[in-house]
Amino acid sequence: xxxxxxxxxxxxxxxxxxxxxxxxxxxxxxxxxxxxxxxxxxxxxxxxxxxxxxxxxxxxxxxxxxxxxxxxxxxxxxxxxxxxxxxxxxxxxxxxxxxxxxxxxxxxxxxxxxxxxxxxxxxxxxxxxxxxxxxxxxxxxxxxxxxxxxxxxxxxxxxxxx
Amino acid sequence: xxxxxxxxxxxxxxxxxxxxxxxxxxxxxxxxxxxxxxxxxxxxxxxxxxxxxxxxxxxxxxxxxxxxxxxxxxxxxxxxxxxxxxxxxxxxxxxxxxxxxxxxxxxxxxxxxxxxxxxxxxxxxxxxxxxxxxxxxxxxx
Numbered sequence: 001x002x003x004x005x006x007x008x009x010x011x012x013x014x015x016x017x018x019x020x021x022x023x024x025x026x027x028x029x030x031x032x033x034x035x036x037x038x039x040x041x042x043x044x045x046x047x048x049x050x051x052x053x054x055x056x057x058x059x060x061x062x063x064x065x066x067x068x069x070x071x072x073x074x075x076x077x078x079x080x081x082x083x084x085x086x087x088x089x090x091x092x093x094x095x096x097x098x099x100x101x102x103x104x105x106x107x108x109x110x111x112x113x114x115x116x117x118x119x120x121x122x123x124x125x126x127x128x129x130x131x132x133x134x135x136x137x138x139x140x141x142x143x144x145x146x147x148x149x150x151x152x153x154x155x156x157x158x159x160x161x162x
Numbered sequence: 163x164x165x166x167x168x169x170x171x172x173x174x175x176x177x178x179x180x181x182x183x184x185x186x187x188x189x190x191x192x193x194x195x196x197x198x199x200x201x202x203x204x205x206x207x208x209x210x211x212x213x214x215x216x217x218x219x220x221x222x223x224x225x226x227x228x229x230x231x232x233x234x235x236x237x238x239x240x241x242x243x244x245x246x247x248x249x250x251x252x253x254x255x256x257x258x259x260x261x262x263x264x265x266x267x268x269x270x271x272x273x274x275x276x277x278x279x280x281x282x283x284x285x286x287x288x289x290x291x292x293x294x295x296x297x298x299x300x301x302x303x
Contacts, residue, residue, distance in 0.1 A: 082255070
């Protein structure tokens with residue numbers, strides 16, 4: 001039965017190519033996923049925006065102007081309005097007296113309000129298309145009383161080709 | 163003797179199998195290493211990196227600030243594409259645009275309302291190339 005049977009190793013078998021294909025595909029997938037092109041800095045930009053607004057408003061020279069309704073935040077804090085019209089940025093500012101819920105100024109909201117929803121639900125269901133937000137509280141002085149300014153800033157700025 | 167004569171053919175065949183397998187493996191892994199090396203140094207990676215970096219620098223700065231950024235790793239593009247640094251970094255309509263070849267480049271928005279000027283200089287001691295970002299308060303027109 002085993003006469004004239006010769007075990008022979010093929011020079012190149014199909015399995016060699018299958019294994020190389022798997023290795024190559026795995027390498028390509030890893031490189032594409034770790035590619036620094038996809039670095040997401042929206043959270044950092046949201047953080048910077050919150051800091052810019054908070055530090056600007058709590059400057060003692062500006063706080064009093066801020067509490068009065070006649071206050072141009074974009075001009076005083078060197079922020080460009082265009083990015084908010086393009087749905088790339090968002091902020092929401094609430095002001096109250098420290099130690100109480102007394103509201104000192106009506107809420108200031110600028111940009112797409114959907115950012116609040118996206119940032120709120122991403123705890124359970126995140127998506128790369130959701131905006132990234134940051135919430136910070138700043139302390140200021142108004143009429144010799146401490147106030148708390150809560151800033152929620154968001155960025156959905158992904159950049160792109162020209 | 164008879165045994166050795168019979169084994170000779172099989173030994174040659176085994177050697178041939180080994181050599182061919184080695185050659186094909188070397189070709190395959192050389193190709194993979196080349197792909198890995200190329201994918202880490204394409205112009206688009208640097209365009210993304212520097213556009214985002216400059217936008218963050220502008221947003222993190224106060225007016226009347228100058229920031230100098232070492233861009234020595236872009237020297238490889240200045241030589242082969244004969245680029246002028248003034249055409250590489252462009253500030254336009256609150257966007258940082260970085261162009262390293264004949265493609266349109268990559269742009270990234272920043273939220274600050276500043277006048278931004280870009281220039282460059284070479285360190286006289288180290289010969290490193292730097293891009294200078296001058297940030298000024300926007301003049302009301």
